[in-house]
Amino acid sequence: MSAPDEFEQIARLFRPLTRGAAEAFDLLDDAAAIPSRPGFDLVVTKDALVAGVHFQPDDPPDIVARKLLRSNLSDLAAKGAEPYGYFLMTAWPAGFGWKQRQEFARGLDEDGLAFDVILLGGDTVSTPGPLMVSMTLLGWVPSGTMIRRGGAKAGDLLLVSGPIGDGWLDWGPGWGQLDRRWLPDAHRLPNPRLDLREALRAHASAAADVSDGLVADAGHIALASGLGLRLDLERMPLSKPARAWLATQDDQVAALLSLATGGDDYEIVCTAPADHPELIGLTVIGEMVEGEGIEVRVGDQVIDPGQGGWTHK
Amino acid sequence: MSAPDEFEQIARLFRPLTRGAAEAFDLLDDAAAIPSRPGFDLVVTKDALVAGVHFQPDDPPDIVARKLLRSNLSDLAAKGAEPYGYFLMTAWPAGFGWKQRQEFARGLDEDGLAFDVILLGGDTVSTPGPLMVSMTLLGWVPSGTMIRRGGAKAGDLLLVSGPIGDGWLDWGPGWGQLDRRWLPDAHRLPNPRLDLREALRAHASAAADVSDGLVADAGHIALASGLGLRLDLERMPLSKPARAWLATQDDQVAALLSLATGGDDYEIVCTAPADHPELIGLTVIGEMVEGEGIEVRVGDQVIDPGQGGWTHK
Numbered sequence: 006m007s008a009p010d011e012f013e014q015i016a017r018l019f020r021p022l023t024r025g026a027a028e029a030f031d032l033l034d035d036a037a038a039i040p041s042r043p044g045f046d047l048v049v050t051k052d053a054l055v056a057g058v059h060f061q062p063d064d065p066p067d068i069v070a071r072k073l074l075r076s077n078l079s080d081l082a083a084k085g086a087e088p089y090g091y092f093l094m095t096a097w098p099a100g101f102g103w104k105q106r107q108e109f110a111r112g113l114d115e116d117g118l119a120f121d122v123i124l125l126g127g128d129t130v131s132t133p134g135p136l137m138v139s140m141t142l143l144g145w146v147p148s149g150t151m152i153r154r155g156g157a158k159a160g161d162l163l164l165v166s167g168p169i170g171d172g173w174l175d176w177g178p179g180w181g182q183l184d185r186r187w188l189p190d191a192h193r194l195p196n197p198r199l200d201l202r203e204a205l206r207a208h209a210s211a212a213a214d215v216s217d218g219l220v221a222d223a224g225h226i227a228l229a230s231g232l233g234l235r236l237d238l239e240r241m242p243l244s245k246p247a248r249a250w251l252a253t254q255d256d257q258v259a260a261l262l263s264l265a266t267g268g269d270d271y272e273i274v275c276t277a278p279a280d281h282p283e284l285i286g287l288t289v290i291g292e293m294v295e296g297e298g299i300e301v302r303v304g305d306q307v308i309d310p311g312q313g314g315w316t317h318k
Numbered sequence: 319m320s321a322p323d324e325f326e327q328i329a330r331l332f333r334p335l336t337r338g339a340a341e342a343f344d345l346l347d348d349a350a351a352i353p354s355r356p357g358f359d360l361v362v363t364k365d366a367l368v369a370g371v372h373f374q375p376d377d378p379p380d381i382v383a384r385k386l387l388r389s390n391l392s393d394l395a396a397k398g399a400e401p402y403g404y405f406l407m408t409a410w411p412a413g414f415g416w417k418q419r420q421e422f423a424r425g426l427d428e429d430g431l432a433f434d435v436i437l438l439g440g441d442t443v444s445t446p447g448p449l450m451v452s453m454t455l456l457g458w459v460p461s462g463t464m465i466r467r468g469g470a471k472a473g474d475l476l477l478v479s480g481p482i483g484d485g486w487l488d489w490g491p492g493w494g495q496l497d498r499r500w501l502p503d504a505h506r507l508p509n510p511r512l513d514l515r516e517a518l519r520a521h522a523s524a525a526a527d528v529s530d531g532l533v534a535d536a537g538h539i540a541l542a543s544g545l546g547l548r549l550d551l552e553r554m555p556l557s558k559p560a561r562a563w564l565a566t567q568d569d570q571v572a573a574l575l576s577l578a579t580g581g582d583d584y585e586i587v588c589t590a591p592a593d594h595p596e597l598i599g600l601t602v603i604g605e606m607v608e609g610e611g612i613e614v615r616v617g618d619q620v621i622d623p624g625q626g627g628w629t630h631k
Contacts, residue, residue: 012541030466033542035526036363036397038464041354050349051441051454084349092364094407094452116620128364129369134447139407141364141454151351153343205442213348228325229346 009103015129019093022124026090029125037092037126037212045145049087050076051138053094062135066105067112069138071194074116077142078197079271085152085206086144086182088120088199091249093127094268095194101136109138150206152275155229157211161236161276163226164284166198168244169219173267195271205275206224208229208284212275218268220310223291224299226276235300236291238265238308262310265301320415325371328442331423332406335430335437339403342438350405351440358458361399363392366407366452375448378416379490382451384507387429388531390455391510392584398465398519399431399457401512406440407452414449422451433512463519465588468542474589476539476547476604477597479511481557482532486580495608506586518588521597525588531581533623536604537612541590547615549604551578551621571616575623578614 009017015032024030028037039047040147054073056062064072074091075181093113097106117123125143137217172195198214205212213222220236227234243251247264254260276293277284293299301310322330328345338341341350344513352360367386369375377385387404394401406426410419430436435455448583485508511527524533524543533536533549551574556564559575567573589606590597614623 006588029553030542034466034467035393035538036399038397038459039362040461041356041360042359043354046351047352048349049352049439051439053407053409053441053443053452055409055443055445055447057446074577079544080348084351090492092362092454094364094366096366096368096450105458117511126362126364128366128452130366130535132368132447132450133370134368134445134450137409137445137447137450137453139441141405146499148353151349154347155343201568225348229343235342237562270393307368 011033014106017178018036018106019234021108021145026123026125029123032126036163037127042145044148046148046151048081048084048140048144048151049144050077050080051139051141052080053137055137056135066109068194070109070112071116074120075195075197076216076271077140078120079195079216080141081142081144082197082199082202083152083212083214083273084144084146084231085202087202088122089143089145090123090125090190091143092125092141094100095129096132096137097129098132098134098136109114136206137203145289152205152209152212154211154213154226154228157226157230157232157276157293158278159232159291160279161210161291162279163223163236163293164241164275164277164287165215165219165290166201166273166287168242168247169215169272170247170264170267171244172269174247174250174266195269197271198273201273204284205273209280210277212273215270216268216270217272218266219270219274220266220283220299220301223274226274227293229301230293233294233296233298233300234291235294235302237260237304239304240288240290241265242288258308261303264309321333323339326621327419331419332437333562335423335426337436339436342436345439350425352418352477353456356507357461359461361397361457361459361466362395362454363390363393364454365393366450368450369448379422381426381507383422384429384531386451386453387426387433388508388510389584390453391433391512392527392529395456395510395512395515396525396586397457397459398463398515399459400515401435402456402458403436403438403441404456405438408442409445409450410442411445411449419455425474433520443607451491460575465518465522465525466542467524467539469527470543470545470589470606472545472606473592474523474607475592475602476536476549476606477588477590477600478516478532478555478603479586479600481555481560482528482583482585483577483580484557486577487563508582510584511586514586517520517597518586519593522588525586528587529584530582530584532578532587532614533579533582533614536587540606540612543606546607546609546611547604547608548615550615550617551575552617553601553603554578555601571621573614575621579623
């Protein structure tokens with residue numbers, strides 16, 4: 006079957022993803038109109054994925070779509086925001102046919118329903134380059150309650166919501182170092198920690214999702230807060246497969262640092278006052294201090310984190 | 319001079335473009351928080367540009383940036399919205415160095431000031447493909463007053479705000495057909511018709527900007543409104559250089575059709591009731607009718623517009 010024309014493609018691929026929302030005008034307009042919601046702020050985050058940079062060129066299109074939505078949802082989770090809707094940019098390469106586009110849309114449909122977010126608008130272009138997709142995701146928080154990276158205070162504890170390093174082991178620099186059957190599908194389908202929204206809004210002084218790597222994302226909090234931080238990699242929670250992998254490594258410090266700087270974990274790193282132990286289930290891994298910079302330890306040993314995890318992909 | 323690291327690049331290239339807006343958190347966060355504005359709707363539009371598809375690969379980076387902002391502003395103008403701020407995605411190819419990035423940011427700075435819009439957030443990635451930039455632009459309208467494509471009524475006049483075809487003559491299929499010195503710099507720097515916002519909100523029943531081509535964009539209005547339209551290409555306003563070019567063409571019908579389907583005009587096509595002649599300065603080029611489809615005429619002659627202008631780039 007040959008591909009329908011551009012208008013028909015938008016109608017068939019993307020219109021169902023609006024689920025009839027009035028603000029999307031059935032995607033027949035070139036803009037959406039979002040009514041103000043008095044008492045709330047609109048939280049907006051944007052993430053782009055490029056084939057060969059952020060995902061494997063042969064990853065199934067529905068998985069790419071779901072990774073795009075979930076990595077953006079992970080940002081919203083860290084901000085304490087309730088997901089609302091998204092704008093989508095797709096740049097299709099010549100070889101990315103109708104069937105693949107349908108699979109891409111199916112992935113968005115599936116996770117759009119699972120996470121209760123709707124498509125609000127976007128733009129579709131063709132490209133001589135690789136597949137590239139970008140999303141602007143919107144969410145709501147009660148006015149003035151967005152959890153910022155910049156809200157940490159000296160003396161706050163540094164906490165993390167779950168295992169670190171599986172993303173790296175599953176892909177990227179860690180690719181091939183591990184029998185993939187050991188791991189959950191960590192890289193391909195991040196699990197945005199939207200379950201933590203209320204607890205974070207109630208207790209966290211600052212938060213970020215762990216996408217660039219734990220050291221980098223904790224560092225973003227320190228930088229934005231005008232503080233330094235101390236971080237002990239021995240306190241970092243690890244999955245069973247990551248612990249098994251770690252046990253096989255000769256250089257424990259280098260191995261821990263790889264896990265802590267690899268990224269794509271999609272857990273939450275946050276700070277909270279030491280007298281607020283309410284962030285139950287989170288693991289204390291360090292503390293915020295006056296000054297600047299990151300002191301990374303493995304137990305008693307101070308190590309050099311190098312540039313690891315500081316650069317965005 | 320070597321390029322600064324990723325964080326420093328964002329700080330130096332993009333932070334100044336926020337002009338200190340509280341909602342952008344100095345770009346130290348991974349999200350922006352936009353306070354609700356009771357009584358207003360947020361109008362959101364999104365457009366992407368790819369090197370080799372939407373602009374020449376050797377176009378100066380500041381011109382690319384300004385075209386990106388202006389083509390998005392043109393969408394907002396058609397919606398009757400007051401520009402507010404934007405989210406930016408940049409995908410830099412390996413060869414797109416620090417100096418070029420600075421030029422790109424300079425273009426955004428210049429036009430951001432000229433049109434009073436601020437950067438609110440975004441994402442920067444690298445790509446093995448061509449330069450690609452995408453913008454999600456936000457504007458405000460009083461609640462419920464966004465001018466839609468879908469608001470036209472049968473019997474409404476079809477109007478256009480200025481000369482059609484210069485974009486095509488200057489670039490794209492028309493490239494090389496004309497001494498470029500004849501033309502204003504139509505393609506490279508669209509002039510968003512924000513001056514028409516108030517008049518459109520007061521009098522237009524539907525509107526779109528002419529980016530895909532006059533026939534296509536008028537067709538979008540007809541489709542979204544569930545109507546047909548009649549359009550007379552002889553009534554289409556043309557610039558002096560376009561008239562001079564037209565005079566040299568053997569096939570007048572084909573030439574007019576090229577001008578009417580080329581796109582990148584960034585004028586406004588709109589509809590208004592026949593008893594509302596207040597859209598002064600706009601040219602009546604046709605009317606909306608019951609039914610569906612587009613009847614294109616050149617004076618008394620009905621012509622076949624083919625697929626021209628219906629497909630997005």
